[in-house]
Amino acid sequence: MTLKVYLSGEIHTDWRDRIIDGARGLDVSFDGPVTDHDASDDCGVAILGAEETRFWHDHKGAKLNAIRTRRGIGAADVVVVRFGDKYRQWNAAFDAGIASALGKSLIVLHGPEHQHALKEIDAAALAVAEHPEQVVQILRYVLSGELPRG
Numbered sequence: 001m002t003l004k005v006y007l008s009g010e011i012h013t014d015w016r017d018r019i020i021d022g023a024r025g026l027d028v029s030f031d032g033p034v035t036d037h038d039a040s041d042d043c044g045v046a047i048l049g050a051e052e053t054r055f056w057h058d059h060k061g062a063k064l065n066a067i068r069t070r071r072g073i074g075a076a077d078v079v080v081v082r083f084g085d086k087y088r089q090w091n092a093a094f095d096a097g098i099a100s101a102l103g104k105s106l107i108v109l110h111g112p113e114h115q116h117a118l119k120e121i122d123a124a125a126l127a128v129a130e131h132p133e134q135v136v137q138i139l140r141y142v143l144s145g146e147l148p149r150g
Contacts, residue, residue, distance in 0.1 A: 003143055006076035006099075007032040008069070009092035010084030015109065015132045019080070022136035026143055031072045033065065033091075040065055065091075073098050078142070080135055083110040083118060093121060100124040107135055 005028055007016045020030055034040045044051075044060025051057040073079055079099035081092050099106045108125040109132065110118060122128045129135050137148050 001027070003028045003139065004075055004077045005030050005139065006072045006079045007082070008073070008079060008095040008099075009082035009109070010086075010089055011035040011037070012084055012086055015082050015084075018132035019135050019139075022133055023139055026139060028139055028143070031076065033069060033072070069095060070098065073104060074102060076104055078105045078107060078139070080107045080109055081121075083108070083114050085111065085113070096121045096124065107138060109135060 003026075005019075005023075007019065007030055011033075016030075016032065016035070023030075034043070041058070041061050043064045044062070045057050047064065048060050051060065073095065076099075079095070081096045081099070083089055083092055096106060096108065106125045107127045107129060108118065108122055109129050111130055115122070127138055129138065140146050140148075
């Protein structure tokens with residue numbers, strides 16, 4: 001049975017590609033949010049019509065993205081949430097909360113500089129990794145019981 005993994009969070013580095021490439025050959029399917037910033041920000045007004053203020057523009061987009069996110073996380077077996085070095089990633093924290101509330105297996109991915117700030121989110125996770133390759137090793141272990149070589 002295919003393991004369904006939702007990749008959420010930071011969109012400014014290649015961490016998703018590294019996990020997807022590393023998982024080639026494993027029985028894994030991946031899903032995630034729209035990572036095109038403009039498309040994600042503007043989906044609400046593109047579909048439902050323009051707004052006069054940025055608040056309502058963002059509000060429409062956030063709600064449409066929430067539909068996509070809830071569907072993706074709800075269908076997932078494992079949710080990986082990446083917190084990067086740049087920008088405040090409130091959406092990543094929100095996604096971690098959804099995954100936790102739905103009882104999904106949560107893997108949090110971030111560097112050591114975020115340990116203190118993310119301690120509550122880390123406490124809700126079943127694993128906290130620092131590198132995408134560690135996530136691949138977790139997925140491999142979950143599917144086959146195989147440990148990394150070397």
